[in-house]
Amino acid sequence: MISFEIPESIVNQSQMTKMVAEQAMRPYSRELDEHEHERPDAFVNMTWPFAQQMMKSSLRSIEKRLGGNGTNGTNGTNGHAAPKGPDFSILGFIMMVEQMSWGDAGQYLCLPHPMLGGSAVQAAGTPEQQLRFLKKFTEGDPKWGAMAITEPGAGSDNSSMRTTAVLDPDTNEWILNGEKIFITNGKLALEDSDGLCVVWATIDPNAGRAGIKSFVVEGHTPGVSIAKQEHKLGIRASDTVALHFDNVRLPFGNMLGTLDPQQPAANKGFKGAMKTFDASRPAVAASAVGIARAALEFTREKLAEEGIVLDYTKPRHELTAIERDLMEMEVRHKGAWLLTLRAVGMMAHGESNRLAASMCKFRAGEAVTWITQKGVELLGPMGYSREWLAEKWMRDAKINDIYEGTKQINQLIIARSILGYSRRELK
Amino acid sequence: MLDFRLDEEQKMLTDAIARYANERMRKVFRDAEEDGRIPPEVVQAGWELGILPTGLPEAYGGFGEYTALTGVLASEELAWGDLAIALNVMVPNLVAVPVMLCGTEAQKEATLPQFCDEVMPAMTAALTEPVVKFDPYKLKTTAVRENDEYVLNGSKTAVPLAETAELILVYANEDGQTQAFFVPADAAGLSIDKKAKLMGIKGLPTFMVTLADCRVPAANKLGGEEGINFGLILNHSRIALGAAAVGVARAGYEYALDYAKQRVQFGEPIAHKQSIAFMLADMATDIDEARLLVWEAAWQMDQGHDITRDAALMKQRVDDIVVLVADRALQVLGGYGYIREYPVELWLRNARGFASFDGLAIV
Numbered sequence: 001m002i003s004f005e006i007p008e009s010i011v012n013q014s015q016m017t018k019m020v021a022e023q024a025m026r027p028y029s030r031e032l033d034e035h036e037h038e039r040p041d042a043f044v045n046m047t048w049p050f051a052q053q054m055m056k057s058s059l060r061s062i063e064k065r066l067g068g069n070g071t072n073g074t075n076g077t078n079g080h081a082a083p084k085g086p087d088f089s090i091l092g093f094i095m096m097v098e099q100m101s102w103g104d105a106g107q108y109l110c111l112p113h114p115m116l117g118g119s120a121v122q123a124a125g126t127p128e129q130q131l132r133f134l135k136k137f138t139e140g141d142p143k144w145g146a147m148a149i150t151e152p153g154a155g156s157d158n159s160s161m162r163t164t165a166v167l168d169p170d171t172n173e174w175i176l177n178g179e180k181i182f183i184t185n186g187k188l189a190l191e192d193s194d195g196l197c198v199v200w201a202t203i204d205p206n207a208g209r210a211g212i213k214s215f216v217v218e219g220h221t222p223g224v225s226i227a228k229q230e231h232k233l234g235i236r237a238s239d240t241v242a243l244h245f246d247n248v249r250l251p252f253g254n255m256l257g258t259l260d261p262q263q264p265a266a267n268k269g270f271k272g273a274m275k276t277f278d279a280s281r282p283a284v285a286a287s288a289v290g291i292a293r294a295a296l297e298f299t300r301e302k303l304a305e306e307g308i309v310l311d312y313t314k315p316r317h318e319l320t321a322i323e324r325d326l327m328e329m330e331v332r333h334k335g336a337w338l339l340t341l342r343a344v345g346m347m348a349h350g351e352s353n354r355l356a357a358s359m360c361k362f363r364a365g366e367a368v369t370w371i372t373q374k375g376v377e378l379l380g381p382m383g384y385s386r387e388w389l390a391e392k393w394m395r396d397a398k399i400n401d402i403y404e405g406t407k408q409i410n411q412l413i414i415a416r417s418i419l420g421y422s423r424r425e426l427k
Numbered sequence: 428m429l430d431f432r433l434d435e436e437q438k439m440l441t442d443a444i445a446r447y448a449n450e451r452m453r454k455v456f457r458d459a460e461e462d463g464r465i466p467p468e469v470v471q472a473g474w475e476l477g478i479l480p481t482g483l484p485e486a487y488g489g490f491g492e493y494t495a496l497t498g499v500l501a502s503e504e505l506a507w508g509d510l511a512i513a514l515n516v517m518v519p520n521l522v523a524v525p526v527m528l529c530g531t532e533a534q535k536e537a538t539l540p541q542f543c544d545e546v547m548p549a550m551t552a553a554l555t556e557p558v559v560k561f562d563p564y565k566l567k568t569t570a571v572r573e574n575d576e577y578v579l580n581g582s583k584t585a586v587p588l589a590e591t592a593e594l595i596l597v598y599a600n601e602d603g604q605t606q607a608f609f610v611p612a613d614a615a616g617l618s619i620d621k622k623a624k625l626m627g628i629k630g631l632p633t634f635m636v637t638l639a640d641c642r643v644p645a646a647n648k649l650g651g652e653e654g655i656n657f658g659l660i661l662n663h664s665r666i667a668l669g670a671a672a673v674g675v676a677r678a679g680y681e682y683a684l685d686y687a688k689q690r691v692q693f694g695e696p697i698a699h700k701q702s703i704a705f706m707l708a709d710m711a712t713d714i715d716e717a718r719l720l721v722w723e724a725a726w727q728m729d730q731g732h733d734i735t736r737d738a739a740l741m742k743q744r745v746d747d748i749v750v751l752v753a754d755r756a757l758q759v760l761g762g763y764g765y766i767r768e769y770p771v772e773l774w775l776r777n778a779r780g781f782a783s784f785d786g787l788a789i790v
């Protein structure tokens with residue numbers, strides 16, 4: 001039955017995240033924007049215990065799936081689990097992303113959590129691998145996760161990647177060579193902490209998509225170097241680097257999934273990468289919506305100080321141009337959020353959400369770009385001033401049109417889906 | 428909890444309407460538009476779907492419970508078939524719903540059972556006024572109390588089926604508040620003027636109505652002495668029209684989608700071109716966004732919340748989206764889109780109406 005109700009526990013959790021956003025993010029927003037590459041320590045220290053808790057609870061559910069006693073339960077007697085109800089944990093995560101991005105989208109990306117790397121491990125790894133690689137995010141010092149797909153020659157067309165993984169038959173190790181660029185949290189994960197980065201590489205350059213697998217590279221692995229730290233338009237608190245892999249040796253088991261032809265389900269390869277997007281695109285959309293809400297609330301507050309307050313009973317012809325714009329900001333924000341909730345709700349109920357995920361990412365990226373620009377415009381000269389954060393939000397916003405599939409790539413996915421077209425019919 | 432799936436009853440209802448839309452409305456809608464006349468048997472078949480009685484309480488002869496959500500689902504599906512016919516089938520709602528929401532017990536007992544008949548009751552409502560700056564909260568038509576009567580003065584436009592109506596619910600301004608009055612068609616001072624000539628929805632006869640010192644008993648005021656909560660009624664109307672707009676947009680989108688896959692130019696279907704495919708992707712996303720805005724407002728309403736803000740926001744966005752989608756649908760058809768043998772130009776004209784009207788439909 002159609003419902004927009006959010007479980008109360010998630011609403012409460014989101015209120016707590018709001019406190020983090022207000023106390024540990026907003027006060028440092030401007031400073032971190034002006035001092036790119038500085039780590040948001042207040043945010044990291046405040047969220048690390050919380051992030052560890054989150055990881056613990058997701059590991060517990062993985063353990064449960066394994067049969068109750070962790071890595072020993074590999075004989076898989078749980079094939080007949082009772083049909084489970086909806087799983088709203090993804091909704092909780094999405095609401096947290098939204099609140100944190102309201103606080104500061106760049107800092108949010110520095111959450112000490114496996115993030116996209118974790119999603120990849122969960123989507124493509126065996127349950128044993130999930131436990132093995134993610135456990136460290138529940139203990140010790142803060143750690144970060146990253147995921148590396150993009151290369152200089154392989155952006156939107158990521159299946160043309162060149163990074164190779166070759167098996168050394170003598171040591172049964174993978175040898176990784178290549179270059180990845182624009183990797184969020186690459187430095188935090190591999191150089192600054194004992195985190196991990198999931199690197200996508202081909203084990204057979206002639207096999208196209210079928211040859212692409214993912215590999216877990218752990219922090220401080222020899223042969224990995226940070227080639228460059230990017231200077232960006234916005235989200236400057238976020239760490240974005242180019243990575244070099246020079247004969248990096250990885251244990252065989254660091255390839256996610258298996259190569260066993262008897263177990264095709266575990267052999268997720270490139271499809272696994274694509275599956276992570278079903279959850280990560282709504283997360284990007286939620287981040288976009290959070291930034292949009294920041295801009296919207298601030299603009300509304302400043303206009304109210306000037307006596308401009310919306311009266312929703314006024315007919316359109318009685319609204320001033322500014323009032324119309326403000327209403328448009330409100331409804332575009334709301335529309336993007338509802339599309340995001342739908343993608344998440346479908347996922348929670350176990351429905352396929354690929355189309356909905358692309359729609360919300362596409363629309364939220366568009367909406368936040370427009371809303372933040374409108375905010376700067378409506379605030380006049382002060383909108384453009386670095387004294388306020390409005391101009392920063394506008395710069396931060398734009399990334400949502402780019403990563404996790406550009407706007408056009410998501411349009412392409414939507415179009416193929418509604419037309420029933422293959423990649424060949426619609427390029 | 429968060430969920431976007433229709434329940435079984437809603438599925439049955441929308442399936443039944445979709446069948447009616449495909450088998451009846453779509454067979455006659457183009458001719459109805461050209462002739463300015465909808466075949467009465469098609470309207471009757473729509474009435475017999477019994478959409479309205481499912482939302483009326485058993486005490487008044489209905490067999491269900493009203494939910495705004497089910498109402499908007501029905502409205503979208505009907506309008507997908509054809510907007511003029513949909514509005515025609517929904518005309519009785521213009522009286523039934525306000526009575527159910529704001530009527531006194533006596534008014535409910537007198538009126539509501541008629542909506543559970545097999546014959547469509549000849550009742551309509553008059554809200555819109557023939558002015559550029561129309562404001563439903565500040566009507567120019569006035570109602571003045573004189574002893575046991577109200578005296579109504581003013582003019583109305585786009586009153587659907589006024590010519591054949593026996594009773595018209597007339598909205599008027601009483602001391603700055605919008606109130607509603609039952610006016611019998613034969614009341615002195617009420618005249619049904621010429622048929623309104625509209626850009627679209629031509630199958631639905633709508634009329635100008637004039638009230639010149641038209642007197643009705645004070646008891647004819649909807650809601651009794653207290654009157655009505657007009658905002659509540661208007662919000663119900665807005666979500667109905669919003670949902671109808673989604674239906675019109677979806678009609679255009681689906682047609683264009685199929686067309687683009689069939690039409691070959693430069694040696695391949697035009698849908699193979701990104702400029703066509705991306706337009707379709709935009710349209711699909713727009714429609715889903717619009718529908719979610721409508722659903723959310725309806726859901727809020729069913730929770731008992733005041734949705735004035737949600738409905739106003741939704742209206743602003745959906746009124747834009749429906750025109751954009753219909754326009755792009757026409758564009759996909761190229762020259763054929765402009766030709767009246769194809770339905771797309773009709774949808775564009777109908778789409779443009781949503782920003783111009785309030786209160787033309789209620790779920």
Ligand SMILES: Cc1cc2nc3c(=O)[nH]c(=O)nc-3n(C[C@H](O)[C@H](O)[C@H](O)COP(=O)(O)OP(=O)(O)OC[C@H]3O[C@@H](n4cnc5c(N)ncnc54)[C@H](O)[C@@H]3O)c2cc1C
Nearest residue numbers: 147148149150155156182183184240403404406408409427
């Ligand atoms: C701050 C930041 C953080 C990032 N984080 C990560 C990360 O953590 N991990 C990671 O792997 N990557 C990351 N990326 C990379 C990001 O995913 C890519 O930039 C993105 O996929 C686009 O690739 P590209 O930059 O090579 O652009 P290109 O693919 O060269 O695209 C250029 C333009 O062409 C358009 N285009 C491309 N193909 C088509 C097509 N078929 N049809 C129509 N238009 C098309 C695109 O939409 C775009 O507008 C990050 C990027 C940035 C800027």
Ligand SMILES: Cc1cc2nc3c(=O)[nH]c(=O)nc-3n(C[C@H](O)[C@H](O)[C@H](O)COP(=O)(O)OP(=O)(O)OC[C@H]3O[C@@H](n4cnc5c(N)ncnc54)[C@H](O)[C@@H]3O)c2cc1C
Nearest residue numbers: 690691692693697700702703758759760761762763765766
């Ligand atoms: C009122 C009217 C008067 C006209 N008068 C004349 C006249 O006097 N003389 C005359 O010769 N013609 C006339 N035309 C025809 C008119 O020029 C064509 O309708 C027009 O060229 C488009 O062709 P089409 O209708 O076959 O659309 P199509 O070519 O089928 O196009 C359908 C859609 O696909 C798009 N499309 C097509 N190819 C591509 C592509 N390669 N890439 C991206 N998008 C593409 C188009 O832009 C359009 O949106 C008239 C048309 C009308 C409606």
